[in-house]
Amino acid sequence: MTGRTAADVRMTTGLPGWCGNESLAGKADAALRKLHEKSPELSRVLADVPVEQALAAFARYDVHAGYNQLGLDLSKLCSGLVARHGEPLALHWGLAMLATLIDEHERRWRESALDPELEPGFIDSFHRILTAVARGGARSLMPDTDAFAKELAICLYRLIPAGGQLIDPGSAVPRRLVARRPTLETLSAARYMLFNAGGFAPFAAFHSNLFQRHWFTPAGWEYAFQCMSAVFRSFPTLKGLTGSSWFFDPALRDISPELAFVREIPRRWGAVFVHVRPDRNASSDSLLLSRKRRELFEAGKYVPQVHAFLVSKRDILARAAAGR
Ligand SMILES: CC(C)(COP(=O)(O)OP(=O)(O)OC[C@H]1O[C@@H](n2cnc3c(N)ncnc32)[C@H](O)[C@@H]1OP(=O)(O)O)[C@@H](O)C(=O)NCCC(=O)NCCS
Numbered sequence: 001m002t003g004r005t006a007a008d009v010r011m012t013t014g015l016p017g018w019c020g021n022e023s024l025a026g027k028a029d030a031a032l033r034k035l036h037e038k039s040p041e042l043s044r045v046l047a048d049v050p051v052e053q054a055l056a057a058f059a060r061y062d063v064h065a066g067y068n069q070l071g072l073d074l075s076k077l078c079s080g081l082v083a084r085h086g087e088p089l090a091l092h093w094g095l096a097m098l099a100t101l102i103d104e105h106e107r108r109w110r111e112s113a114l115d116p117e118l119e120p121g122f123i124d125s126f127h128r129i130l131t132a133v134a135r136g137g138a139r140s141l142m143p144d145t146d147a148f149a150k151e152l153a154i155c156l157y158r159l160i161p162a163g164g165q166l167i168d169p170g171s172a173v174p175r176r177l178v179a180r181r182p183t184l185e186t187l188s189a190a191r192y193m194l195f196n197a198g199g200f201a202p203f204a205a206f207h208s209n210l211f212q213r214h215w216f217t218p219a220g221w222e223y224a225f226q227c228m229s230a231v232f233r234s235f236p237t238l239k240g241l242t243g244s245s246w247f248f249d250p251a252l253r254d255i256s257p258e259l260a261f262v263r264e265i266p267r268r269w270g271a272v273f274v275h276v277r278p279d280r281n282a283s284s285d286s287l288l289l290s291r292k293r294r295e296l297f298e299a300g301k302y303v304p305q306v307h308a309f310l311v312s313k314r315d316i317l318a319r320a321a322a323g324r
Contacts, residue, residue, distance in 0.1 A: 013120075013163065013223055014219055014223075015163055015215050015219060015220060015223060016214065017214065018124055019123075019124050019127045020119075020120030020121055020122075020123045020124035021120055021123070022123070022127060024102070024105060024123055024126055024127070024130075027102075027126075027127070027130050028099045028100075028102045028103035028105075028126075028130055028133075029103060030134070031099050031130040031131075031133040031134040032096060032099045032100070032103070032133070034133075034134040035092060035095055035096060035099070035133055035134065035136060038092075038136045039088070039089065039092040039136065041085075041089060042089065042092050042093065042096060045081070045084075045085050045089045045092070045093050046093065046096060048084065048085070049077075049080070049081060049093065051093075051096060051097045051100050054077055054097060055097070055101070057073050057077075058070065058073065058152075058156060061156065061158060062170070063169075063170055064170055064201075064202065065170050066168050066170050066171050066205065067149060067150065067153035067158050067159050067168050067170070067207070068146075068149065070149045070152055070153060070158075071144075071146070071149050074143050074144055074148065074149055074152070075143075075144040077143060078090055078094070078142060078143040078144035079144070081093055081143070087139075087142070090142065090143060091136075091137050091139070091141060091142050091143070092136065092137070093143070094137075094141065094142065094143035094148055094152075095132065095133045095136070095137045095141065096133075097143075097152070098129050098133060098151055098152065098155050099129075099130060099133045101152075101155040101156065102126045102129065102130060102155060105122070105123075105126060108157070109122075109157075112157050113234070114157060114160075114234045115230040115231075115233045115234045117227075117230040117233075118160055118162075118227065118230050118231070118234065121160060121161040121162055121163070121227065122154065122157065122160075122161060124161060125151075125154050125161040126155075128211060128212075129151055129154070129155070132211075140210070147209075147210050147211070150166060150207065150209055151211075153166075153168075154166070158170070159207065160227070160231060161209070161212070162223065162224040162227035162228075162231075163212075163215050163219070163220040163221070163222075163223030163224050163227070164212065164215040164216050164217060164219075164220025164221040164223065164224050165206040165207065165208060165209075165220070165221065165224040165243075166206070166207045166208070166209050166212075167204050167205070167206065167207075167224065167227065167228070167231055167241075168204060168205045168206075168207055169202070169204050169231060169234070169235045169238060170202070171201075171202070171203050171204060171205035171242065172200055172201035172202060172203050173193065173200045173201065173203050173240075173242050173308075173310060174200075175200050177189070177274055177276060177308060178190035178193060178274060185273070185274055185275065186274060188272060189272050189273075189274040189310060192272045192310060192312070193310060196312045196314060196315065197239045197240045197310070197312035197313070197314070198239050198312070198314075199239050200239075201239070202235070202237055202238050202239065203238060203239055203240050203241060203242050204228070204231055204235070204238050204240070204241045204242070205241070205242050205243060205244075206224065206241065206242070206243035207243075208245070217261075218261040218264075218265060221261060221262065221265045221266075222265055225265065225266075225269050225316065225319075225320075226320065228241060228313075228316045228320070229316070229317060229320045232313050232316070232317065238313060239312065239313055240310065240311050240312040240313050240314075240315075240316070241310075241311050241313075241316065242308055242309065242310050242311075243266070243308065243309050244276055244306055244307070244308035244309075245262075245284070245306065245307070246279060246284040246285070246286035246304040246305065246306055247259050247262050247286070248262060248263055248273060248306075248307035248308065248309055249304065249305045249306075249307055250263065250273075250307070251302070251305065255292065255293060255296060255302060256290060256292070256293065263309070266309040266311060267309075268319070269311055269315065269316055269319050270311050270312065270315025270316065270318070270319060271309040271310060271311035271315075272309070272310050272311070273307050273308065273309050273310075274307065274308050274310065275305065275306075275307050276305075276306040276307055276308050277305075277306050278303055278304070278305050278306075279303070279304040279305065279306055280303055282297055282303075282304050284304055284306060286304035287304070
């Protein structure tokens with residue numbers, strides 16, 4: 001296997017707080033011990049619903065679909081746990097499941113067939129997750145939340161932590177995105193998908209992780225793109241990378257200039273953009289953290305618009321080769 005070693009990754013991430021090269025030895029065990037001290041009834045819940053039994057359900061994971069397939073099983077599991085044991089113990093049970101998976105990382109990693117260059121990203125996330133486990137977590141990590149599904153998907157190696165973004169190798173670009181009303185944008189995106197990417201699936205997709213917001217920066221996104229060569233080595237049939245969000249809206253150039261890099265960086269790696277849909281009720285989280293966008297929305301001067309970027313494996317690898 002050619003590719004960077006863990007030591008090179010340590011030198012090149014430059015991301016503040018990165019700990020992908022720090023040993024995990026004994027950390028999962030210690031976090032679980034602390035969790036049990038905080039939550040003396042947890043052993044009873046773990047005996048009632050063994051972690052291994054729940055994990056067996058996740059073994060049916062469809063590699064051709066996204067991480068959000070975990071949501072349904074998790075929400076059933078969570079409502080059962082809450083009904084029988086209450087919310088705090090359901091939260092702690094979920095944390096115990098994450099720590100159990102991390103505790104077995106060395107053995108599971110050898111079986112994962114993922115590129116070695118991706119391992120430090122997982123180790124970094126495992127440190128972060130174990131810190132949350134030892135603290136007993138928070139409501140935002142209940143097993144039925146999207147945040148928990150992402151953490152579980154990381155522990156199952158289904159979402160790949162890559163600095164400013166998580167990478168889901170089980171995605172695809174919906175054909176309807178480019179096969180609707182013909183415009184210059186959709187025609188050029190269709191040409192790109194057919195003749196450059198070579199098709200619409202399978203594609204990797206970017207997802208944002210609330211707990212890695214501090215790397216939602218140009219450096220964090222540049223690093224995510226740099227990880228793509230190792231992602232393509234791990235999943236050789238992938239045709240490219242996509243992402244879809246309110247923050248790819250070109251109108252944000254004026255409204256939220258601090259976000260300009262989220263279009264600029266994919267474009268530098270070769271991406272084309274396509275409009276997906278208006279988000280008239282602002283349900284896409286665009287207003288969550290910005291008073292300015294909220295005020296403009298309330299004044300009828302801003303409607304969030306979801307846009308997607310599409311970039312082929314060929315373009316990403318060409319740029320990665322040029323940058324070496
Ligand atoms: C996506 C996200 C991480 C981007 O965060 P961000 O880089 O801070 O950029 P935002 O434009 O959202 O910033 C929010 C506020 O912090 C301010 N801000 C951002 N960076 C700042 C900086 N370096 N210094 C001072 N203020 C800053 C912004 O000005 C903005 O406030 P305002 O619009 O009222 O002026 C964040 O908006 C988020 O977590 N949203 C909710 C979840 C979400 O949308 N996920 C994606 C789903 S596809």
